[in-house]
Amino acid sequence: MTSPYEKGGKIFAVAPMIDWTDRHCRFLHRQLSREALLYTEMVVADAIIHGPRDRLLGHHLQEHPVALQVGGSDPAKLAEAVRIAEDYRYDEINLNVGCPSDRVQSGTFGACLMLTPDVVAAGVAAMKAATALPVTVKCRIGVDEQDPEVALPELMEKVLEAGADAIWIHARKAWLKGLSPKENRDIPPLDYEIVYRMKQRFSDVFIGINGGIKTLEEAEQHLRHVDGVMLGRAAYGDTAILADVDQRIYGRPQASPDWSALRDTMMAYAETHIAGGGRLQQVTRHMVGLFSGMTGARRFRQILSSDAAKPGAGPEVIAAAFAAVDFSCGETEALSA
Known part of the structure; x- marks a missing residue:
């Protein structure tokens, strides 16, 4: 390489x-x-x-x-x-x-x-x-x-x-x-x-x-x-x-993030990890900072922090967390979020 x-x-x-x-x-x-x-x-x-x-x-x-x-x-x-x-x-x-x-x-x-x-x-x-x-x-x-x-x-x-x-x-x-x-x-x-x-x-x-x-x-x-x-x-x-x-930093063409593609990729990754004996929370704990300041970010964090830790939690928790975020709104949540 x-x-x-x-x-x-x-x-x-x-x-x-x-x-x-x-x-x-x-x-x-x-x-x-x-x-x-x-x-x-x-x-x-x-x-x-x-x-x-x-x-x-x-x-x-x-x-x-x-x-x-x-x-x-x-x-x-x-x-x-x-x-x-x-x-x-x-x-x-x-x-x-x-x-x-x-x-x-x-x-x-x-x-x-x-x-x-x-x-x-x-x-x-x-x-x-x-x-x-x-x-x-x-x-x-x-x-x-x-x-x-x-x-x-x-x-x-x-x-x-x-x-x-x-x-x-x-x-x-x-x-x-x-x-x-x-x-x-x-x-x-x-x-x-x-x-x-x-x-x-x-x-x-x-x-x-x-x-x-x-x-x-x-x-x-x-x-x-x-x-x-x-x-x-x-x-x-x-x-x-x-x-x-x-x-x-690298001057590559600007592209808007495809959050639905990221959701699907992380769900598939989590499913593979769980099938290998891992736990969902081992993956999702790194995702809680994804949408800091965006509308719905607080609920996103809550779902990943609580539901992902439950026994038997699966990739559907990631889908639920992403569904809580309003990607169409540019406004941010209150500072207390």
């Missing part, structure tokens, strides 16, 4: 988010944008090596382009995980150097790796030796008391020397001491300018930006300075924003 980075041009991505961007979420997102680069949740290298591989790495062919994000710090384990993942035909392997969660810190990977750039570089080199796929890094601008003006370029220089093909930068520090993972998503101040400066300094390197970006207008502004933009919670909470990505 062609690497997203080989095509040149700008890249819009949906960020890897633990417990959110699973295969069902990515399948939904792909129905809204043909071009957006999608990421898996972070999968720990040890889990790939020793765990249920099909469950952890399996995905639908429609998800492409899709990148696998891996967590770990042991070069040998990272290389083995990458070799295993090659059979699942991802378009990119991304190393997590940005997640501040407690379980990541206890495993000595994620954002705490900002403190040991040589370890990150060794991991990247091992991953590059194990695959022909692009190997990228997603990091913060620094952690705790680090000076980002020193720590970030030092990390970048080392991983680029090790062969990293691209670097995605979450434009906040991570405070490993004193802030929860949730607080780390909001409290540390954003510093987009340092990411812009890194692009100027490493002009030949693909640099993508992440953190606090809420709209496609903001994404377009960032793309004047860097090569890629990554939305996380904004793309998940207001999912329909993805329907405008292909036209706004």
Whole structure:
């Protein structure tokens, strides 16, 4: 498969988010944008090596382009995980150097790796030796008391020397001491300018930006300075924003979303998932943000949140939820919706 980075041009991505961007979420997102680069949740290298591989790495062919994000710090384990993942035909392997969660810190990977750039570089080199796929890094601008003006370029220089093909930068520090993972998503101040400066300094390197970006207008502004933009919670909470990505970011012909086709596609997908032993709610939980602000969105959310959780719930719940939305009305619901 062609690497997203080989095509040149700008890249819009949906960020890897633990417990959110699973295969069902990515399948939904792909129905809204043909071009957006999608990421898996972070999968720990040890889990790939020793765990249920099909469950952890399996995905639908429609998800492409899709990148696998891996967590770990042991070069040998990272290389083995990458070799295993090659059979699942991802378009990119991304190393997590940005997640501040407690379980990541206890495993000595994620954002705490900002403190040991040589370890990150060794991991990247091992991953590059194990695959022909692009190997990228997603990091913060620094952690705790680090000076980002020193720590970030030092990390970048080392991983680029090790062969990293691209670097995605979450434009906040991570405070490993004193802030929860949730607080780390909001409290540390954003510093987009340092990411812009890194692009100027490493002009030949693909640099993508992440953190606090809420709209496609903001994404377009960032793309004047860097090569890629990554939305996380904004793309998940207001999912329909993805329907405008292909036209706004990639210049594809504008097409109005075919919501009835999306309904039918998701019903068929859910039916297949249920037939394989899954539950409807595993699919529909990712759909509740589809029509934020539209007339009927509150009822849409209620149906998906309550009825989809009932024993024996089937795809007809999706049909009922879509029927609650008034697609002909451009007016929005009250702010209390």
